[in-house]
Amino acid sequence: MTTENLALSKAITRALHDEMTENPKVLALGEDIGKLGGVFRVTDGLQKEFGARRVMDTPLGEAGIIGTSVGMALRGYRPVPEIQFDGFVFPAFNQITTQLARLRGRTNGQYEIPVTIRLPYGGSVGAIEHHSESPEAYFAHTPGLRVVTPSSAHDAYWMLRASIQHPDPVIFMEPKRRYWLKGEVDFSDTDFNPFCAATLREGSDLTLVSYGPMVPTALAAAEAAREDGHDVEVIDLRSISPLDIETICASVAKTGRLVVAQEAYNFVSVASEISAAVTERCFYSLEAPVLRVGAFHTPYPVPRSEEEYVPGIDRILEAIDRSFAY
Amino acid sequence: MPAELTPEQSSGKIYPGVLPLLRIMDEEGAILEDGTFSPYVQDVGEAELKEAYRQMKVTRRFDDEATALQRQGQMSLWAPSRGQEAAQVGSAMGLLPQDYVVPSYREHALAFARGVEFTDLVKFFRGSETSPWDIKKHNFHPYTVVLAAQVPHAVGYAMALNFDRELEETTGEKQMGQGQFSASEENAQPAAVAVYFGDGSSTEGEIHESMVFAASYNAPVLFFVQNNQWAISVPFKTQSRVPLSTRAAGYGIEGLRVDGNDVLAVAAATRYAMKKIRSGEGPVLIEAETYRLGAHTTADDPTKYRTGEEENEYAQRDPLIRLEKYLRHNKLADESFFEGVDQEAQQVASEVRRVALVAEPAEYETNFDFAYAKPHTQTENDRRFYREYNAGFEEE
Numbered sequence A: 001m002t003t004e005n006l007a008l009s010k011a012i013t014r015a016l017h018d019e020m021t022e023n024p025k026v027l028a029l030g031e032d033i034g035k036l037g038g039v040f041r042v043t044d045g046l047q048k049e050f051g052a053r054r055v056m057d058t059p060l061g062e063a064g065i066i067g068t069s070v071g072m073a074l075r076g077y078r079p080v081p082e083i084q085f086d087g088f089v090f091p092a093f094n095q096i097t098t099q100l101a102r103l104r105g106r107t108n109g110q111y112e113i114p115v116t117i118r119l120p121y122g123g124s125v126g127a128i129e130h131h132s133e134s135p136e137a138y139f140a141h142t143p144g145l146r147v148v149t150p151s152s153a154h155d156a157y158w159m160l161r162a163s164i165q166h167p168d169p170v171i172f173m174e175p176k177r178r179y180w181l182k183g184e185v186d187f188s189d190t191d192f193n194p195f196c197a198a199t200l201r202e203g204s205d206l207t208l209v210s211y212g213p214m215v216p217t218a219l220a221a222a223e224a225a226r227e228d229g230h231d232v233e234v235i236d237l238r239s240i241s242p243l244d245i246e247t248i249c250a251s252v253a254k255t256g257r258l259v260v261a262q263e264a265y266n267f268v269s270v271a272s273e274i275s276a277a278v279t280e281r282c283f284y285s286l287e288a289p290v291l292r293v294g295a296f297h298t299p300y301p302v303p304r305s306e307e308e309y310v311p312g313i314d315r316i317l318e319a320i321d322r323s324f325a326y
Numbered sequence B: 001m002p003a004e005l006t007p008e009q010s011s012g013k014i015y016p017g018v019l020p021l022l023r024i025m026d027e028e029g030a031i032l033e034d035g036t037f038s039p040y041v042q043d044v045g046e047a048e049l050k051e052a053y054r055q056m057k058v059t060r061r062f063d064d065e066a067t068a069l070q071r072q073g074q075m076s077l078w079a080p081s082r083g084q085e086a087a088q089v090g091s092a093m094g095l096l097p098q099d100y101v102v103p104s105y106r107e108h109a110l111a112f113a114r115g116v117e118f119t120d121l122v123k124f125f126r127g128s129e130t131s132p133w134d135i136k137k138h139n140f141h142p143y144t145v146v147l148a149a150q151v152p153h154a155v156g157y158a159m160a161l162n163f164d165r166e167l168e169e170t171t172g173e174k175q176m177g178q179g180q181f182s183a184s185e186e187n188a189q190p191a192a193v194a195v196y197f198g199d200g201s202s203t204e205g206e207i208h209e210s211m212v213f214a215a216s217y218n219a220p221v222l223f224f225v226q227n228n229q230w231a232i233s234v235p236f237k238t239q240s241r242v243p244l245s246t247r248a249a250g251y252g253i254e255g256l257r258v259d260g261n262d263v264l265a266v267a268a269a270t271r272y273a274m275k276k277i278r279s280g281e282g283p284v285l286i287e288a289e290t291y292r293l294g295a296h297t298t299a300d301d302p303t304k305y306r307t308g309e310e311e312n313e314y315a316q317r318d319p320l321i322r323l324e325k326y327l328r329h330n331k332l333a334d335e336s337f338f339e340g341v342d343q344e345a346q347q348v349a350s351e352v353r354r355v356a357l358v359a360e361p362a363e364y365e366t367n368f369d370f371a372y373a374k375p376h377t378q379t380e381n382d383r384r385f386y387r388e389y390n391a392g393f394e395e396e
């Protein structure tokens, strides 16, 4: 059987399992990932199968986790460190941006640093402060890093495998509120390319671009827009860096309208970059300005008011209406 | 202002655990016996000491040349190693070619001892290359400018050496890393890692995390801190109330405090530490007490923060003078030896000057090649723009 119905989190577990089985140089490390199987149980069972050397419960220090991962990579290993939550990646920010991202360049290609950082991210899980952040733009901004984020179990499985196999460092961002989203994983899809966007729904009137946890919301908004007579095309970026701007522009050339929906703050964001890039490349195809739907420029609020903050279907529909109003 | 320690405090009576300072050769070049450490340098004879002197002296001359080149506008910056040569050369005497050495940015004597050519090294500060030497051949990591950021890398590398050993046992296959120089059959001692940082850097959080990780995983790594008393303008007492070697105990690892201007003491301490590390007993921290005789860099002005008296006092304790005294008093080296070394140093300096004046960066486009291992859309788009932009000028 080549397909199986899995929750997104279990697809990640399976990808880690399969990479570790195929390559003895693949290692997993992080806080509570061994015995406990991670706070989201994504690494559940792996330490039992591969041992405590390959699935390490590390001391509590994010700079140490990423810094030692870099060192292991120098020595030919493929570490897959986990950062427990989005809001706790910043103690490792220096290691990620000044070291991990730049060592290949700094050594004129004498070294490859194939580290894949697993980073559960995003909100709408009712969590206390610092457990609901969307820090992708910080990393996408940094040359030398690749940043990818799946929205389905199938993509999660193949994107993680491709990330671990890739010679460049990858920030693998896991949409934690979609961990329990089930989907078919096709294990025969070996040519999967994680760095190109996927058109999840074809449409002729407006292009709606999204990624990660916001993708199911975007699909639902497209469905709702159909009732208003709008035929919306939905694109899942999958990769934030590199950004598959060709696929977006090809769609905009067809529809003439673009809305980008994300959970992150709009200001200086992935949506901002897409707006600029599309304006530069297909200005004459546009019937309306590119519109962004994202978080407000305030810190993530308390969980009891996060519904006001994280864009839902209605905020996307409002932007779609605004686009058609031009 | 941080408090001055009273003699009582620094004696270890108030802060227990302050370690005695290891010395083997005193300032007059006389030998002091140490029951534990002297045996580690018992075999260091005339040839080794002359070689140590040669490395220190050639580095000193190169250092002066580099400072002059910077003044003449040929370099972006220069960070002199003047005064720290014994700490660096002495530690190199305890390392093997298969050991992976991770420097900070002032380890010029160490680089030379590892076989790096100064004609290459100078390109880093000239601003024409970031890794101007063959890293894997010398097992000498590139300089790191973000203080302490290299230290967890060294720990991770050392952890990986332990993984290698386990893989070698289970698979029978020799682990080659990314092609770093590995031990020959004759000298098959297990490889380890040595990482260098300064007294100022010791305050960075990454040092703390590195020590914890190294201790928890029993990583074969030597932490070598050159306490040169200054972090640019900030004196050591602002970083710590106690010698840094005292901190080792807090991590459950052995600490050693050594006179960093005594090449024999540093060599002995490093050999002792590496023996322990290689035999699987985990990390060791060596603090070499030395002094930065020069400015922090050519952009610095030490007259603003330290006295001439202090500088003069330390100049008397110059590690080169000490070793020269020893070699002369014991008639291990005659005038022709010193003249020969000076001549070589002069040659190296001229060669550096010749190379520095013409060292240019690689073709700009290599920047696009090295940012990623495989093509990245945005980088490739910029490369295309760069080419077209330049082609536009050619047409005109």
Ligand SMILES: Cc1ncc(C[n+]2csc(CCOP(=O)(O)OP(=O)(O)O)c2C)c(N)n1
Residues within 6 Å of the ligand: B106, B145, B146, B147, B197, B198, B199, B200, B201, B202, B228, B230, B231, B232, B292, B296
């Ligand atoms: C993270 C970081 N902070 C600040 C600096 C600027 N800086 C460069 S060297 C230096 C002092 C370092 O002192 P120390 O660690 O004692 O090394 P030394 O220069 O004495 O060899 C400072 C503050 C830096 N390079 N990196």
Ligand SMILES: [Mg+2]
Residues within 6 Å of the ligand: B198, B199, B200, B226, B227, B228, B229, B230, B231, B232
């Ligand atoms: Mg210092």
